[in-house]
């Protein structure tokens with residue numbers, strides 16, 4: 482199975498669609514999110530929960546790749562979840578390293594599934610608190626086990642676990658900022 486993005490012309494807007502199962506989890510409401518300005522991004526960056534989506538996002542199916550090189554080149558980090566390192570954007574003083582008042586600097590296909598799958602809710606705008614949530618069908622255990630399988634297939638589990646201490650999500654934050662997140 483190929484894993485390239487399909488670009489679909491819909492009216493004047495060109496939308497994208499990945500071919501992995503992860504696509505069914507994507508929730509979008511650009512108008513609501515623009516109004517909100519990214520409360521989620523200023524709080525916790527989303528994780529690359531699906532290894533297929535991660536590889537599609539960074540165009541890794543087209544070439545050999547090393548996790549360290551991808552993390553380093555793209556300000557990414559690894560968070561250990563149930564013993565499995567999961568890639569995600571690093572934290573920055575403003576929240577996610579990719580967030581600015583103009584919005585997310587990553588094009589949509591490069592954003593983590595944890596961001597793409599967050600279901601925008603009007604209550605977030607009304608209450609000024611994050612009320613958006615990930616869809617219940619998103620199965621974290623399955624996500625972590627898919628990453629584990631990929632690391633095992635490539636024989637890099639121990640190497641990636643060791644990398645996680647160097648590429649800690651909070652590595653760009655000072656001590657006081659770390660305490661706040």
Ligand code: SF4
Pocket residue numbers: 513514515517518519520521522599600601602605611612613
């Ligand atoms: S907090 Fe919710 S409404 Fe705001 S940007 Fe994130 S997903 Fe969109």
Ligand code: SF4
Pocket residue numbers: 519521522525526527570577578579580581584585586587592593596
């Ligand atoms: S990657 Fe983009 S959408 Fe996801 S938390 Fe960071 S700024 Fe927000």
